[in-house]
Amino acid sequence: MSEPLFERLTLIGIGLIGSSIARAAKVRGVVRHITICDESAVHLARAEELELGDRYCGDAGEAAEGADLVLLCTPVGVSGALTKRMGAFLKPGAILSDVGSTKATVVGEVRPHVPEGVHFIAGHPLAGTEQSGPDAGFSSLFESRWCILTPDQPDADAAAIAALSRFWEGLGSTVDIMDPDHHDRVLAIVSHLPHLIAYNIVGTADDLETVTKSEVIKYSASGFRDFTRLAASDPTMWRDVCLHNKDAILEMLGRFSEDLAALQRAVRWGDGDQLFDLFTRTRGIRRSIIEAGQETDEPDFGRHHPKD
């Protein structure tokens, strides 16, 4: 990239996502200067050790001062309070955005604290792993992934949306625009429900008396371990997601439970045809995901079998 898209970027929160943005923005020359803020002194010091930015500070207000682009990369529960703290420091014309996994409530909590003249456009990069903290990030995280922007005002500044889109494209992503409520319903099914189900099944296995925990671990490659990846994700982040996307999550959980009750009934009554129908119908979806370039075609996720 010849000219940086933004002069000064401020990242609030330097965990998996924040530190990946810092790395990618540097490698790809997307911004000239990066200020990093984190409430954790340990993470902030680690970010400095890793040379992820140019300036480091513990206070969000101070960090936001003079920035052209400020990105909230913290758990969604603190977005409102952080914006309130930064408000007076944000310069007119600056763009404020975030990377939070839920959008409608975040927009509701951030919007009242956005000063006149500052462009707030919420966002969500659909990229991540089950790991967290500044060491977990890597510069290619956003390559070939989607980033959804959710402008919430009919008169949102088109130039600001375009600039923020170019930023994410600069990190290797493709940008989609949708409204915050639709984002939350889509993510409830493609991300939040899968994580809750994964957490739940791992919890169920952990509670059994007739099968020991060591047996669950030993024989986990038979299917169970696939769920443990999602269930190892950051607890704070996921608590906040549940609290902030309650309605859509409850809707999807309700449907899932209804379908599960029907499946349970088919098992109880030995209804082989109904089971066969469901098990056939679901195959096609994986095929489509592979064809859409969203998944590897190799058996077992192309997993490197450990200790071979």
Added chain:
Amino acid sequence: MSEPLFERLTLIGIGLIGSSIARAAKVRGVVRHITICDESAVHLARAEELELGDRYCGDAGEAAEGADLVLLCTPVGVSGALTKRMGAFLKPGAILSDVGSTKATVVGEVRPHVPEGVHFIAGHPLAGTEQSGPDAGFSSLFESRWCILTPDQPDADAAAIAALSRFWEGLGSTVDIMDPDHHDRVLAIVSHLPHLIAYNIVGTADDLETVTKSEVIKYSASGFRDFTRLAASDPTMWRDVCLHNKDAILEMLGRFSEDLAALQRAVRWGDGDQLFDLFTRTRGIRRSIIEAGQETDEPDFGRHHPKD
């Protein structure tokens, strides 16, 4: 391997598991001669094309004649009928075993048809992928994996168990012995419940009206796609597993549903502490699975991100 462990091996069913055994047994010199039987003329012809065996036949009785070791590698629903068909052809001293994913009902259905002098010892290699058919198999499938044998009679022939154990060790596996009922409870949690949950969630997503199927596919990398691998497994095999391990599966489904109801309640009432507790507790299990050498430590399963 210097001397083959068995002279003549017969494989009934030449799908993923049968064809992997054929390939591994040949590569590792574990048997001298392989007879292959499949009810599907297409699979049988394909096995011959791939040179997986030395003799090919469509009839199980004929195929079993003269064999030292006969392995049923078909869906569990047909094990009883196949044993009945083979009964008269099995030679005294031969070992009959299987690879079915459920054990108690299989033992119940096979045992009555096992002739005097033939050693029947049921088994289950904990190895597989989501793919099926003779082309899906590969010779390293059983390496560093568990194979569970479930002898069902107190006076089961120790020499036969030892010989069958050496066979699986010859393919690279480690053998465990347990009783059929305990096997079925262990597998219900580590394999059957995960598969049913995966089938169910993919089915739920497929039925939505407010989120389109193309959105589910497009954004699937946010968690959903992890479930599609298990939900792409063979429908016939999984129908049979559900019909054959009904009681243990219903028990696990019941527990899972209870836990899910509690989780749903925590989301509804915004009980952040309960959510945080569950999401923290589940992290440790993945760590243990990785430490036990049953899973890769790389983020995202070490997936090769496609179309990068």
